[in-house]
Amino acid sequence: MFQGLRWRLLLSYLTIMAAILAVFGSGVYIFFSRNLYRQLDKKLLTLAQSAAPSFAEVQNDGSDYLNQVDKVPWRDIFNRDKQSLEWFDAEGNFLASKGFFKLELKPKTGATNLLHNSAEVPVRTYTISVFKDSTVPNEPTLEGYIRASQSIEEIESVQNQLFWVLVLGGVMTLILSGLGGMWLTQKAIEPIEASFFKLKQFTADASHELRGPLTAIKASIEILQNHLERVHPKDHKKINAIATATSHMGQLIEDLLFLARTDQTVAILAREKTEISLNTLLSDLVVLNEPFAQKKQIELQSYLVSEIKVVGDRMQLTRLFSNLLQNALQYTPEGGIVSVYINKHNRTAVVSIRDTGIGISTEQLPHIFDRFWRADKARTRREGGTGLGLAIAQAIAQYHGGKIVVTSKVGVGSCFQVKIPML
Template sequence: MQIRLFRKTRWQLATWYAVVMALILSLCGFVVYEVIIDAYVVSINRELESVAGTLHDVIEPNLKQPGITEPVFRQVLPNICLAQSSCSTQKILRHGKTTPDEHGIFSPVYKDKQYYIRFVDGSGRLIAVAGFQADELPPTVLPQVWQTLKDLQGNRYSQKSLLLHTQDNQYWGYIQVGRSLNDLDNRLAALKVILALGLPITVLLVGGSSWWLAGLAMRPIDSSYKQMQQFTSDASHELRTPLAAINATVETLFDMEYLSEEARDILASIQRQNYRLAELVQDMLLLSRLEQQTQATQQIHCCLNILINDLLEEFSALAAAASLQLTSLVLCQELLYVMGDEDQLLRVLSNLIANAIQYTPAGGYVTVILKRTNGHAVIEVQDTGIGIASHEQKWIFDRFYRVNSDRSRRTGGSGLGLAIAQAIVQAHGGSIQVQSQVGKGSSFIVHLPLTEKQKQLTCLSTDEN
């Protein structure tokens, strides 16, 4: 696909597809992440609730006095450590350091699930502990049923608290059973890494595939457009011969002495319309060749200062007839050269200047500015004319587009001038854009890559015609 518009459209299609897919995949990843978290948390909480409930049901029927440990504590939890005793917290169970028989019926819970068990009285005072790393948990005891705690190393624990009663229904205190969430946090961290790495890679793959698919989808359009271009080129080329014949015939008829004045007026009208049609055909042929890159160009060093001076001399009479001031402003200390076709560059600039004069009321100004910016020559054609509405500025470089019907009837023209100007500028590796406000005027800005000529000349900073 050689057409710049198609390349731009292909990029847009691929980009939008990749963005949409990235959003969809991000949303799916977030949903999967949340579902996994919820499922795992529910599983942990059910397991914790089962252990806490079993301990509660075994211990509570044997409690006689509030805050007093009974023999059942030691029977159920052989490694229990009373808070007022001198047992070291180093004896609290850690992975693989003790045998299952030391810990009674709950030894599998200690070994594999990293549980801890705490007993506190009604005032929150710690009575006894058992299980995994109970000494590193916060000393503050809260009565909430479900809590998430952190130890000194930042490890998280899920904890369930159940109220204990004595045999005579007095408040004995609480049993708090907690489970380490390290395995959950590790799984979630791994999942985050997978999502963080997998999503960009997937988006890149989607972007590449979308670029390929967009190319496949646009091949029929590209083929049709090339056929249309070829038809336009062939038709324009074939129309030149009969138009030239019509013009020759009209000129021959003008040489006949016996023609009436009315016939001469009719022939003059035919000649004018034939001339307009010939110009339209020539413009269409040129535009088609520029887009197909088959237009022969003579790449030479073109001095933009000289081109602008010549054009200002050429259009000075037209500007004076329209009661306008046509001036140039050169903001550089050297001559600016570009590689290109001089005739085509003259056509671009003459088209912009002619439009500026055409759409500027009497008493206005048209200024051509030449300057150098970042390795490019910048030519601005400014006017104080009627301006162009912002919503129409993006269409004015399309072929046959006219801003409004009133302007078309008043000025005539084919509507191909700016399209040809853009095609010529792009063929020279440059760009053209417009800035305009209705009622205040317009500024057409052309950027062309510079080529430094060996001979340095001095140019005037300001040149007025």
């Protein structure tokens, strides 16, 4: 029980940690990538601007001018192996180019990423418009465009490295947090575990101690009931009420003791388990409950054709199915139908107890296995239940390596499915 809680705590802690790391990592990655591009854009803008004053020369002399390496103003900042410069006229027609690649695409001012065949690698381009002074003041005329480009292979490799550093860093942090988290959850659960075991011990001790005096009361009442002539007739009813209450209390104490003991795994494992035919067990139970069903005018059907065997404790399994069957009969109004099926699914025995009763709402479903929980306390108290039936049923199913699955609809009915591994 606590093992599961420990893992759930650890898992939630790691999920939160992973989410924080993912947000942080993405933030760092985006920030650095943007910075890298901003720096590259600045470099390309400077390059394009340095080429702008000689636009007229390029337009007139073309490659003759471009080949005069000593003369061109951008010679100090231009890297011919990685960058390229292209010139276009005002209509966007290609004039000349210098450098590593020629994109020959129409110019578009501003920065863009392009993947072009002639470059074969993704490139970053920065295009500026070049103006010349016109006769009309403050209205320069467009002379053309200059596009400076550079391969972004370097940026991509830095991005790649950054990505893996972040991923590996994140994984390492998660592993370390997982180890720390294990220690933390262990520390957090220790006091809860201790108080839980104390409480269980108390329940077991208290119910055990209560058994003695209760047996004495029971014996006395039985004597009184056997010799009613000694009691004043006016008190007969009271004697019967005391007898009913005593037997109810006895059952409650037995249930509490059972639950407190089943929580101690050792006690249960030490019990002898035998091979049990579920068909026989269930058909006996159906026969036993038939009179009650008839009294309530409920049709009790059973479909127990296939022979299915499990290894378990006969008394406990009887108690499990009896609790479920009694619930089905109890929470089904007159004229309803309660049916018991048995099936096998792979290596699992599936016993379904279906009723056409009052049903359980979706909000109530998660609570029905809680100890002392009852849907409608006022109504059910009259029927003498304690709300321990399903808690006991679940404890027994779990100790047989199985579970109980419930589906229910208010006003339509419920289906309790017990799944127990087979031989």
